[in-house]
Amino acid sequence: MLYDALIIGRGPAGISCAIYTVRANLKTAVIGKTNSALLKADKIENYYGFAEPVSGKKLLETGEKQAARLGAQIIEDEVVGIEKEKNFKITCTNGVYEARTVLIATGAPVIKAPVKNLEQFEGRGISYCTTCDGFFYRNKKVGVLGYTDYAVHEASELLPFTQDITLFTNAMPLNVSDNLKETLSRFRINTLKIKELYGAETLEGLTLEAGRQETLNGLFIAYGSASSISFALKMGIITDGKSIQANDRMETNIPGLFAAGDCTGIFKQVSVGVGQGAIASRQMIEIVRKMKKDG
Amino acid sequence: MLYDALIIGRGPAGISCAIYTVRANLKTAVIGKTNSALLKADKIENYYGFAEPVSGKKLLETGEKQAARLGAQIIEDEVVGIEKEKNFKITCTNGVYEARTVLIATGAPVIKAPVKNLEQFEGRGISYCTTCDGFFYRNKKVGVLGYTDYAVHEASELLPFTQDITLFTNAMPLNVSDNLKETLSRFRINTLKIKELYGAETLEGLTLEAGRQETLNGLFIAYGSASSISFALKMGIITDGKSIQANDRMETNIPGLFAAGDCTGIFKQVSVGVGQGAIASRQMIEIVRKMKKDG
Known part of the structure; x- marks a missing residue:
């Protein structure tokens, strides 16, 4: 399916x-x-247009209704990979999608895996990609x-190189979709x-709380959801280490x-993300129209 | 009153x-x-957070209620002048205000005065400042x-230089506050x-529809409300001729x-203006806090 x-x-x-791209007939x-960070926001009172505070949950639900009403498709799935061929290829747990343009709006990078000495070995055995x-x-x-679909996806990406792969969940409950159980x-x-x-x-290697040690040549971090940074690393998107670098038209390199919203690290506010999303749409619409015109 | x-x-x-500055205790x-251009928008459906279309009027009213509830003062007045001394001095029809920081969010520049040959004489007898x-x-x-308070203010600014001043309304209904009638x-x-x-x-000079000519050495344009461009000219704010130039923190020179919103000409959308307003607030808050700390 080409989007x-x-x-x-x-x-x-x-x-x-x-909302903008669908209204432009894209x-x-x-x-x-x-799993938006907004779900934890009980009362938002600094987003223009609401006389009384609104919950993050309510805002998220209303926004999705709005986009869906206008014709956007909302897909509940986890994106685990992204590649650029002729078009973009987006791999999810339950399917693969193709697209002419892509917006990364995955929110602020997830919290670092809570493992001691992680930073010390970054680039020296610790990899995010x-x-x-x-x-x-x-x-x-x-x-x-890791402990999610994303971790299973990353582990399976390593299979062409080695068969000696261990998934370390760090005692987090394993949360893997049924269709990945076989891969697991x-x-x-x-x-x-x-x-x-x-x-x-x-x-x-690593030492377990229980005391035992596991020797390792390398440890790949895929803790929680795939963050903007993990996509950035895979795609060669320029970041400042924490946030995706986007210009004033929200274009990456x-x-x-x-990219738009918290993953750009500009000012992590609903207001700002909404504005950035609109700005990004303008270029996306232009690119798609040109592509279609040029055949 | 210092704001x-x-x-x-x-x-x-x-x-x-x-909303942001007041919540930061400014x-x-x-x-x-x-007189927002939004008042003419019957149905807005591209501003995030509204499942059903909302009118511009409703959005404006709700926004003002929101800001007022948080403690911002909403003042119904026309700004006709702005100067920078130690603080900013903002002259309105009904009062003068002082402020540590100022945001220009006056919307898109008003339509050019509909007078033939106007552009031809810009800088050669026609002035906006x-x-x-x-x-x-x-x-x-x-x-x-002009025909509003702004025009009367501009005319009175000329009194130190000349007494031979004519207000040309171009057949628009004269719309001047009572306290300016004497000046008028x-x-x-x-x-x-x-x-x-x-x-x-x-x-x-100019030729009237009626046929008569009026000789003139200069004609100052103050048609409708004071626009961002008229403020820019008075203050030496850099523009591209149509829009105020602001950087990615919404700072002018x-x-x-x-500056924020349509007067920056970036993408004239509620979403974008709301985001820009939030971004501007961040620097304003920082400046004010520093001023207060430094005494």
Whole structure:
């Protein structure tokens, strides 16, 4: 299924963009799980147009209704991968989508995996990108830190390089879709809490709370949902380490790929995300119209 | 009365900014007439958070209620002048206000005065700024094109230079506040429709529809409300001729002076204005806090 505009993230920035693209007659889908940080916001009183405070939940629901009414497709799914071929190819747990333009509106990067010494080994055994670094670990012993579909996807990306893969859940409840259960069976699973990582120059392994040590050549981080940063690393999108760098038209360095909202780190507010989503839509609409005109 | 944040314009950009500044405990006022371009918008369906279309009128009213509830002062008045001394001095029809920071959120520039040959004489007899150009017309015969408080204010700014001032309303109904009626009596008033401006190199006068000609050395344009461009000219704010140039923090080239919404010409949408207002607030809050800390 080829979409004109595929938006990753169902928060204010993503939905605002979708409202514009769909009204411009672009075939539009918004993909994401219902896990916006806004859900925790009990009372929002600084978003223009609401005389009385509104809950984040209410705002999210209303926004989706609004986009759906105008014709945008809302897809409950987790995006685990994104590639650029002729069009963009977006891999989700339950399907693969193609799109002419993509907006990343996945919110603020998820909290770092709470594992001691993680930063110390970043780039020296710790990686956030299987696509980038998998090759370095041919026939090595690797781990993937995570417990969701995203972690299973990352682990399976390593299969062409090595079969010695352990999924470390760090004692988080394993939360994997049924259709990935078979893939999951190809990895060892360690459900114990991690105490710390160890190594001299580079990562050598990890110590579990229980006391036992596991030697490792590399550990890939895929903790929680795929964040904007993980997409950025896979795609070569320029970041400042925390946020995607977008210009004043919300363009990233990759043509056709845009970013809006908290993942741009500009000012993490509903107001700002909504404005950025609208601004991004303008270029997306222009690109798609040009593509269709040029055939 | 010294305000921390004074916002000119009661549309989405201005009110969004006020919501943020007032919540940051800044003494905040929003000044303007109820004349937003949004009032003409019957159905807005591209502003995030409304499942069903909302009218511009409803949105404006709700926004003002929201800002007022949080403690912002909404002042129904027309801003006719703005100067920077130690603080900013904002002159309105009914009062003068002082402010530490100012946001210009006056919407898109008003339509050009519908007078033939106007552009031809711009800078050669036609001026948009009494403060800038009044001095060139000492003891000359000048006109002011306009019919509102703003026009009367502009005409009175010329009094130190010349007494020979005619207010040309171009057949628009004169719309002047009671407290300016006395000032108004110091000018000649011509209520006829203007056919065209004439002159060889520079403006020499205007021809009325009725056929009669009026010689003039200069004509100052103050048609309708004071627009962002008229403020820009008075203050030396950089524009591109149509819109105020603001950077990605919504700062103009004048410290403490910000711009947001349609007057920045970026993408004239409620969504965008609301986001820009929020972004501007952040710097305004920082400036005011620093001022207060430094005494």
